[in-house]
Amino acid sequence: MEMKKAVLRAINLHKVYRMGKGVRVHALRGASIEVYEGDFVAIIGPSGSGKTTLLNILGLLDVPDSGEVFIDGIPVVGLDDDELSEIRLRKIGFVFQHYNLIPILTALENVELPMILAGVPPKKRVERARELLRMVGIPEMEEHKPNEMSGGQQQRVAIARALANEPSIVLADEPTGNLDTKSSEEIVNLMLRLNRERNITFVVVTHDMDVAKKADRVLRIRDGKLYEVKEL
Template identity: 80%
Template sequence: MKRVVLQAVDVYKSYRMGTGVVVPALRGANLEVREGEFVAIIGPSGSGKTTLLNVLGLLDTPDSGELYVDGIPVVGLDDDELSEMRLRKIGFVFQYYNLIPILTALENVELPLILAGVPLERRTRRAMELLRMVGIPNMQNHKPTEMSGGQQQRVAIARALANEPSIVLADEPTGNLDTKASEEIVSLMKGLNREKGTTFVVVTHDLEVAREADRILRIRDGKLYEVDEL
């Protein structure tokens, strides 16, 4: 059986509103993702999807519960240790790409490699390899404003893969794309999952995207439930 690369055990997270009202977002969420899986998480707005992804991606700290990345317990790590864990173990893909507008596609993909201390020649070679992998090697010198939404998302996926993370977390990766571009991005992620063994957890409201997953989970009332069929 393949190793568990991401695990959440009985995770709770609440937010305090400006009025002092406490709003529970996660109420005992449990999740186990194994290497090479493609998992989709669905749920309506306000169900806790984004909160869950922020906690899984170590961008937010749970109020209670346990969280493991590659078998390493992360609750209790300090900010520097969490940053290092995010850099080395987790790739992120966002709905609005989050590319740096003044940088080229190549430079955007190189960013995590720079942070990881990879030497210039090796990181340039790695970034070009990734742009080829996602199907846009000829876009290396283009800035985000010179690319379509689908092309920008391909750059974002390449950047997420730069440091060979244990898992890629994708937050509504097709939410800002038209139907054709959405299909292409889903096909790309599925291809990377199948051919390279990349592990994906995709949060989406798009049921067509969810149907492409190996496993579908629904978040409801702050908990996760397996979905047999949509």
């Protein structure tokens, strides 16, 4: 049987925030995680439990005080800003609660943006952006700007943008947090379909138990560590 490739490994992550007057907040106290190609992993835990800190470190937006992170087998702790930016651009897709689309750009242009940064030629970039908008189910929205779209449509554009450079892993931070129940369900089902049909790897931080129940694996963050959840 073929061994699945670990696309993300984090070992013994620690992160302390110094809040002034000697106050120290331990966000992570030895958190470890291993994510394999094709996984759909949900991370749950109450507000303030360190979920966003963990995701920021896994997404190379923040650095741990100690511990190791490997993206596609590449050790990233200690790399300089340019090297981290390059890995983020090519190997990690991000989906945020607030969509983070550029308001003055159309859906097509928003999806093109990571490809512009990666140096993809214009013709190829437009073709891929159109293909991605079809893949997420909104080809008719390509000329629309974010303020002309519903929350669910904006999140579909955000997912398409996250996939633009064919990343090894997509990190989603509360992707249904701003959506109504119907749109939430549609977005979760879209991510699951992309995972099942196209083997796209997702790590989803969520408060939504309906999202967690559909994941292959669920990890709970508690006291700065990650624990595998067997039953929800």
